[in-house]
Amino acid sequence: MSRLYTAVKLRFSIILLCGTILYFFANIQRVAFPGAVFDRLQQLYGCEAAGITGLGASFMFAYALMQPLTGLLLDRYGGSRVFCCGGLIFGIGEFLFARAGTLPAAYIAQVLAGIGAGSLYLFLVRENMRIFPKKYNMVLAAIILCGYSGSVVANAPMLYLIDHFGFRNTLTVNASITVLAWVAAIFLILPGRLPNVRKAHTFSPKEFFPVLKIPHNLKLYTFSALNFGLYYVIQTVIGKKFLQDYCSMKDLDAGWIFSVTGALAAAGGFSFAFLSHFAGERRQIFCRIAGCSSIAVFGCIVLLILCGIKNGVVFAALFLLLSSTASLSTILIPLLRETNQEQMVGKAVSMLNFTFYLAVAGLGNLTGLLLNCFSPVIQDGLRIYGTTAWLTVFIVLFCFSCPVFYFSFRMQETFGKKIIMTSCKRK
Numbered sequence: 172m173s174r175l176y177t178a179v180k181l182r183f184s185i186i187l188l189c190g191t192i193l194y195f196f197a198n199i200q201r202v203a204f205p206g207a208v209f210d211r212l213q214q215l216y217g218c219e220a221a222g223i224t225g226l227g228a229s230f231m232f233a234y235a236l237m238q239p240l241t242g243l244l245l246d247r248y249g250g251s252r253v254f255c256c257g258g259l260i261f262g263i264g265e266f267l268f269a270r271a272g273t274l275p276a277a278y279i280a281q282v283l284a285g286i287g288a289g290s291l292y293l294f295l296v297r298e299n300m301r302i303f304p305k306k307y308n309m310v311l312a313a314i315i316l317c318g319y320s321g322s323v324v325a326n327a328p329m330l331y332l333i334d335h336f337g338f339r340n341t342l343t344v345n346a347s348i349t350v351l352a353w354v355a356a357i358f359l360i361l362p363g364r365l366p367n368v369r370k371a372h373t374f375s376p377k378e379f380f381p382v383l384k385i386p387h388n389l390k391l392y393t394f395s396a397l398n399f400g401l402y403y404v405i406q407t408v409i410g411k412k413f414l415q416d417y418c419s420m421k422d423l424d425a426g427w428i429f430s431v432t433g434a435l436a437a438a439g440g441f442s443f444a445f446l447s448h449f450a451g452e453r454r455q456i457f458c459r460i461a462g463c464s465s466i467a468v469f470g471c472i473v474l475l476i477l478c479g480i481k482n483g484v485v486f487a488a489l490f491l492l493l494s495s496t497a498s499l500s501t502i503l504i505p506l507l508r509e510t511n512q513e514q515m516v517g518k519a520v521s522m523l524n525f526t527f528y529l530a531v532a533g534l535g536n537l538t539g540l541l542l543n544c545f546s547p548v549i550q551d552g553l554r555i556y557g558t559t560a561w562l563t564v565f566i567v568l569f570c571f572s573c574p575v576f577y578f579s580f581r582m583q584e585t586f587g588k589k590i591i592m593t594s595c596k597r598k
Contacts, residue, residue, distance in 0.1 A: 182359050183302050186254075189356035190295050191317050193258050196349045197288035198321025199329065200265060201230055202433065204281070206407040207326045207426060210415070210553050211338065216274040220547075220554070224539025227408050229278050230285040231532030235525050237289025239379060242521030244290070245297055249366035254294045258353040261287025265349055269342030289528075292318075293521060296504070312444040312501045319440065319498060322406065322433025327426035382519045387510055387583055387592040392526045394578035395503050397571050398461050400530030401469070402497035406432060408535045409542075409564065410490060416555050417476070418483035428487045432494035440498030447502060452587025454506045461496035462579025468493045469569040476562045509585040510592045534571070538564050 205212050205223045212223050237257075244253050264284025271277040295314050303310045332341045382388055405413075406429060414425040443457050450456070468489045475485060500523075507519045541564050547554035583590060 180302060183298065186251075186356050186359050187295065187298050187302060187314075189352045189359075190254060190258075190291060190298070191314050192352040193261060193288075193349055194291045194295060194314070194318040195321040195324075196265070196345055197261060197284075197291055198318050199325045199345060200268075200284050200288060201227070201234065202322045202325035202407045203329050204230070204268070206409070206411055207329055207429070208333065208338070209409075209412045210422070211333070213554055214552055215338070216277070218274055220542040220556070221536075221539035222274060224408055224535050224542075226274075226277060226281055228532040228536040228539075230281040230288075231528045231535060233282045233285025234289040235528035235532055237286055238293065238523075238525035238528065239376075239518070239521045241290045241293045242517050243372065243378060245293060246517065247369050247372040249368075250294050250298050250301075251360045251366070253290050255357060255360065257287045257290025257294070258349075258356065259287070260284075261291070262346055262350040262353055263287070265342065265346035269339050269346055292524060293517075296520060297517070308444050308448070308501065308505060311504065312441045315498065315500055316437045316441045319433060319437030322436065323430045326411070326428075326430040326433065327423060328430065330423055330426045379518055379522055382511070382515055382522055385511070385592050388507070388519060388522075390578050390581045391503065391506065392523065394458065394462070394575055394582065395499060395523060396526035396530040397575045398465055398499065398579075399497060399527045400534045401465060401568055401572060401575065402436070402493050403527075403531045404534040404538060404568070405490060405493065406436070406497075407531070409538050412556075413561055413564075414483055414486060417558065417561050418481050418486060420483045424483075428483075428490065432490050435491055436494040436498045439495045440501050443499065444501035447505075452505075453584065454502050454509075455582050455584040457496075457499065457502045458579045458582040461499055462576040464492055464496040465572040466569075466576040469565060469572040472565045473562070473569050476558065476565060479558075505587070506582070506585060509587065509589055510583055512591055534568070537567065541567060 205227045209223055212226065213220075216222065241253060241257075261284055264280050264282070264287055268277060268280035268284060271280050296311065299310050299314065300307055329341070336344075410432075411425045411429055414420040414428065415422065420428075447453055447457065471489055472486065503523060504520055507523060508516050511519045542556055542560055544563070545556060545560035547556050547560075549555075583592065
């Protein structure tokens with residue numbers, strides 16, 4: 172019996188590993204496009220800033236909408252079926268994006284990739300809970316670290332590969348590796364017995380009403396969505412473009428900066444899990460650090476632009492500070508588990524991820540629309556946006572950092588204990 176249990180656990184652990192590989196490439200897809208190759212995409216499709224930021228937003232909107240839907244699909248059909256379908260759709264989206272010859276085709280590919288990628292994270296979270304219940308936090312931190320390493324590869328290494336092997340060839344190789352990992356997982360899933368379909372689980376939005384009726388959850392979602400969204404819109408949409416336009420930084424140099432910020436975000440999430448554990452399972456202090464970091468970074472950027480300072484190193488240091496407190500999933504998911512009833516945790520986590528990427532999509536679209544309000548200077552075929560355009564963008568982002576700061580001081584401290592929050596009082 173012990174050997175059988177070990178063999179089954181090993182099989183599902185390898186499936187979890189294959190899922191993590193797909194999650195790695197999902198991070199590349201959502202970070203590199205459009206942020207790392209903003210100028211290349213503008214040249215390729217000949218469109219304004221809003222058209223390119225919309226590429227990222229289309230992926231993010233699809234990804235966000237899949238979070239609550241994936242939670243319901245997992246409840247009804249089980250993780251194996253959801254992964255089989257989601258992984259395939261993501262691979263198809265990657266292939267189509269690699270070969271897309273027009274902007275509308277690229278939008279369709281991004282939506283497909285977002286739908287497929289959107290099913291992966293919650294699948295990994297649920298399987299992790301099931302396979303490693305006692306080591307859940309540490310394994311989750313490792314999964315997030317592996318996934319976020321895709322953010323590192325998505326900038327300077329990806330630019331290097333694109334320069335040497337071509338845009339479409341590089342993306343086709345990414346899609347091919349994704350499909351191979353998916354096929355490997357399928358060979359391990361299909362021989363086993365798939366879970367029965369639980370028809371009692373419905374797809375009604377009412378499933379999420381109990382989660383949204385809890386004031387603490389709403390505060391947590393507002394804080395976490397804007398905190399993550401502000402970082403991610405810098406990391407994946409405008410950060411590299413800003414350093415190139417405003418600070419006259421070279422393409423690859425700016426790419427390396429955002430490879431480092433991606434690595435720091437991944438390491439920050441992993442570190443927070445350990446620090447929280449050794450600090451007596453405290454959660455609140457890390458939320459407050461993130462809130463202070465967010466408002467300080469965007470406030471300083473606005474002041475620097477107003478003062479006419481264009482030193483790329485200074486801005487890079489601020490982006491590094493922002494990234495170090497961006498990945499709070501290893502704090503927020505345990506906090507949701509500790510403040511919600513057990514049967515609500517899955518839906519609470521689904522809603523957390525939904526708000527994450529809804530904020531990214533909304534802020535990404537907003538920044539593109541703001542840039543479109545200003546006429547760029549055409550230089551060597553590239554559209555260069557001026558000081559006024561970037562000042563406007565960062566003033567708006569600073570305004571969004573204010574509620575991050577406010578709600579970071581409204582988080583419940585649990586010390587790792589179950590403290591169920593209700594719509595009216597704490598039990």
